[in-house]
Amino acid sequence: MSYFDDLNAVNVNEHTEKKNGLTYLSWAWAWGELKKRHPLSFYTVYENKDGWNYFTDGKTAWVKTGVTVVDELANLKIEHVEMLPVMDTRNRSIPVEQVTSFDVNKAIQRSLTKACARHGLGLYIYAGEDLPEDAGVQSDQYKEGQPYPTVTCENCGEQVKPVRVDGKIKSVQDQVDGTKKTFGKTLCRKCAIEEWTGGHDRPV
Numbered sequence: 001m002s003y004f005d006d007l008n009a010v011n012v013n014e015h016t017e018k019k020n021g022l023t024y025l026s027w028a029w030a031w032g033e034l035k036k037r038h039p040l041s042f043y044t045v046y047e048n049k050d051g052w053n054y055f056t057d058g059k060t061a062w063v064k065t066g067v068t069v070v071d072e073l074a075n076l077k078i079e080h081v082e083m084l085p086v087m088d089t090r091n092r093s094i095p096v097e098q099v100t101s102f103d104v105n106k107a108i109q110r111s112l113t114k115a116c117a118r119h120g121l122g123l124y125i126y127a128g129e130d131l132p133e134d135a136g137v138q139s140d141q142y143k144e145g146q147p148y149p150t151v152t153c154e155n156c157g158e159q160v161k162p163v164r165v166d167g168k169i170k171s172v173q174d175q176v177d178g179t180k181k182t183f184g185k186t187l188c189r190k191c192a193i194e195e196w197t198g199g200h201d202r203p204v
């Protein structure tokens, strides 16, 4: 198993927080998990030429961080760099003159967590965003020409809803077909991911 597969297989569901429809992974927890597995790993908060911990084009601001996974036994030293705009709670860029050190700090933590995800840890929570409930109907109408069918998940009993995965709509029928093929039963997106991280193949 590669270090990426190992990190990618970690179930992070208990360590996430939902804000404004987006799922966030706890930075402190993610870093702890990574260090447990690869204790020599380190992270970098990049500074601009004046030594500030954020960058600006005069209008908006962004941060640049890197997470380097180091494992001498595995002869491994890989850095993934992540740049992230400094955003408000609605995920819109904050004009640079209004940026506070608190906003920058939050962006740095999110950026570092995303850099960990590039190494595999919690990557799946970035792979798909749940659609808002009412937008789901429209998206399947768009695809199928009719409202989505009522199908329940065989694990949790919740209704299977269309989701957005890698920017594309995955209809209820796509999910039924995919999870039947991969897991032998109909699963909602959440349960499919749970099954997958439990050692199965990625849901198709």
Ligand SMILES: [Zn+2]
Pocket: 153, 154, 155, 156, 157, 158, 187, 188, 189, 190, 191, 192
């Ligand atoms: Zn389910």
